[in-house]
Amino acid sequence: MPLQSYILPVALLILSNIFMTTAWYWHLKFKAMPILTVILISWGIALAEYMLAVPANRIGHGVYSAAQLKTIQEVVTLTVFVGFSAFYLGEGPTWNTAIGFTLIALGAYFIFRG
Structure with missing residues (x-):
């Protein structure tokens, strides 16, 4: 399989998650709407x-x-959310966020380990 077959789905999932995270959380700055x-x-x-x-x-x-x-989608979702939360909402990650993300990454490792 060409490398593009592995990269394109991940790139599309990253882009899709940027849109979905925006759709779910952009309005938190516009509560009067x-x-x-x-x-x-x-x-x-x-x-x-x-x-x-x-x-x-x-x-x-x-x-x-x-x-x-x-x-892949879940790991991308969490990564995009942490960035969105920090840069758009001004809510940076905490130690608990980092620990939780690490545990999820460990779970992802086992999924791909097969």
Whole structure:
């Protein structure tokens, strides 16, 4: 398999998670905005996420198992969230966050170890 088959799904999952994290949390800085408006804007942002995540999983399933794809997605989600939380929301990671992330990374290791 070409290297692109391994890299493209991960790149698409990273991009999709940037959109999804934004869809879920951007509005926390705009609490005066009506909830229906927030929902509609978030749906629009989430559409981009789906347009990236679905092809990522379809392409990725040629080289990764479904469990591996889900594991990649979860690790990417947490990584993107920590960055988004720190830079957009101003809520940096704590020691508990770091410990929890380390335990999840350990779980990911076992998924890929086979």
